[in-house]
Each structure stands twice: as C-alpha cells, then as structure tokens.
Amino acid sequence: MARDKTNVKVDIKNVKKMYNTRNGEVVALNGVDLEIAENEFICVVGPSGCGKSTLLNIIAGLQHPSSGEVTVNNQVVKEPGPDRGVIFQQYALFPWLTVKQNVQFGLKLKKYTKEKLEEEALKYIDMVGLSDFMNAYPKELSGGMKQRVAIARGYAMNPEVLLMDEPFGALDAQTRTQLQSELLHTWETEKKTCFFITHDVEEAVILAQRVVVMSARPGRIKNIIDIDIPYPRTQETKMTKRFNELKNEIWSQVYEEYLEAKK
Numbered sequence: 110m111a112r113d114k115t116n117v118k119v120d121i122k123n124v125k126k127m128y129n130t131r132n133g134e135v136v137a138l139n140g141v142d143l144e145i146a147e148n149e150f151i152c153v154v155g156p157s158g159c160g161k162s163t164l165l166n167i168i169a170g171l172q173h174p175s176s177g178e179v180t181v182n183n184q185v186v187k188e189p190g191p192d193r194g195v196i197f198q199q200y201a202l203f204p205w206l207t208v209k210q211n212v213q214f215g216l217k218l219k220k221y222t223k224e225k226l227e228e229e230a231l232k233y234i235d236m237v238g239l240s241d242f243m244n245a246y247p248k249e250l251s252g253g254m255k256q257r258v259a260i261a262r263g264y265a266m267n268p269e270v271l272l273m274d275e276p277f278g279a280l281d282a283q284t285r286t287q288l289q290s291e292l293l294h295t296w297e298t299e300k301k302t303c304f305f306i307t308h309d310v311e312e313a314v315i316l317a318q319r320v321v322v323m324s325a326r327p328g329r330i331k332n333i334i335d336i337d338i339p340y341p342r343t344q345e346t347k348m349t350k351r352f353n354e355l356k357n358e359i360w361s362q363v364y365e366e367y368l369e370a371k372k
C-alpha cells in the first residue's frame with residue numbers, strides 16, 4: 110500500500126542487529142524496513158526469538174542497531190528519550206510509591222505546577238479505572254491493576270510513540286481481554302503512535318491498523334497485513350466474519366514461521 114511520506118513518525122531503515130555470543134554471532138534482525146505513520150497502531154507478531162523485542166529496544170534507544178537506523182520525527186534515535194514511552198510485560202512500578210506517585214513520577218520531568226501534576230495524574234488514573242486505588246501501593250494491587258498503572262503512567266507522560274512489549278502477556282485471559290478493550294478505547298479517544306508486540310494473533314487483530322508478521326530468525330518482515338475493520342472495535346468485533354478471516358490468515362503465516370524456527 111502506498112503510504113503518505115509526510116506523516117511518517119517512526120522510520121526503520123534497513124536495520125540489522127547482530128549479537129556476539131559465546132556460541133558465535135547471532136543475527137537477530139536481518140534488514141528490517143518499516144514506516145509507521147503518526148497515530149498509527151501497529152502490532153508485531155512472529156515466532157519466539159525472531160527479534161521483536163530487539164526491534165522495540167532499538168526504537169526505544171535502549172539498544173543500537175549494528176547497521177541501519179531508526180528515526181523518530183526525522184531525528185536518528187541514539188538513546189532513550191521522552192518522545193518514546195515503553196511499557197514492558199513486567200509492570201516496572203516503584204514498590205515504595207503509591208499508584209498516584211508512580212504515575213506522577215515521570216511527569217516530574219515535565220516541570221508542571223503542583224496543580225497540573227495532580228490533574229494530569231488523576232485524569233489518567235481515572236482513565237484506567239483506578240481512582241479508588243490512587244493511594245494504594247503496588248503490592249496491594251492485582252497483576253491487571255499493576256499493568257493499568259503502567260499504562261496510565263505511559264499515557265500520562267504523553268510520549269509521541271508508545272512502545273509496548275507484550276504488556277498483557279502475564280495476565281489471565283479475562284483481565285487481558287478487559288485491558289485490550291481499555292487500551293482500544295484510550296487509543297480511539299486519544300490517538301498515539303503505538304508499536305505493540307504480542308504473541309496473541311487475536312489481540313493483534315483487535316488492536317491494530319496493520320499487523321507486521323516477522324519471519325523466523327534472522328528476523329525480517331515477512332508480511333504486513335492491513336486490518337480493514339473500522340473502529341470503534343469491541344469484543345463483539347471478534348465474532349465477525351472479517352475478523353476471523355484476518356485472524357486465520359495471520360495465524361497461518363505465523364505458524365509457517367514457527368515451523369521454520371523449529372527446523
């Protein structure tokens with residue numbers, strides 16, 4: 110599909126990544142090209158070890174490509190920055206801070222007034238339905254609630270790009286479904302450029318505008334599938350014919366790569 114070059118937010122250009130290990134060189138990414146438009150929701154699927162996290166870490170500036178480059182707003186990524194927020198599978202909350210303090214933590218860099226700091230934190234805590242738990246500590250929360258705090262913190266920092274590495278991977282199926290709906294609703298009401306890694310094809314199809322299927326290691330992009338299902342999407346969307354066609358198509362492509370990875 111021809112894409113409008115003027116609104117490219119993240120441009121991944123021929124990115125290769127090699128790791129030197131005790132057992133020799135591992136080629137994790139072998140030439141990845143991808144343009145992500147402003148406010149686009151991209152999901153990435155592919156067999157274990159195909160380089161999904163490596164790619165996310167390179168966009169985040171946590172790792173450097175061996176060759177090629179990533180630009181965000183036409184600036185080459187060299188290190189982490191406030192324009193990119195990362196949400197990992199493990200919640201990464203500060204255990205000694207309350208929900209509100211955790212959400213406010215990143216905001217402190219923004220030099221807001223005390224009132225604005227309070228207002229922004231409350232807005233995003235409310236968005237994820239945790240207003241009643243504002244003063245609770247992480248140990249008092251369930252896994253789903255902790256991940257909601259991480260999402261609230263990610264959104265509150267208002268990065269231009271939200272990078273999510275299997276954020277719902279550690280949650281039970283019901284909580285996972287609930288958080289998918291919440292994230293969908295959040296993105297539908299307050300758009301952001303999202304790069305979301307998942308093992309769950311159904312999750313990819315319900316969330317994304319485009320799903321990137323990666324090939325078995327050394328990781329390359331095998332295919333990019335447009336998800337031509339209009340928003341707003343709900344859990345009922347999963348019952349539709351088109352949803353299931355897309356899910357099956359993507360699943361069979363991922364399965365092909367899974368078999369390849371097993372060889």
Ligand SMILES: Nc1ncnc2c1ncn2[C@@H]1O[C@H](COP(=O)(O)OP(=O)(O)OP(=O)(O)O)[C@@H](O)[C@H]1O
Pocket residue numbers: 128129130135136137155156157158159160161162163164326
């Ligand atoms: N720091 C590292 N040092 C050496 N090899 C690494 C390192 N990080 C990743 N790798 C290797 O690079 C390849 C890609 O890893 P990566 O974690 O990016 O894959 P992934 O697709 O995210 O996997 P999963 O779905 O299992 O999380 C794997 O073979 C992995 O063993």
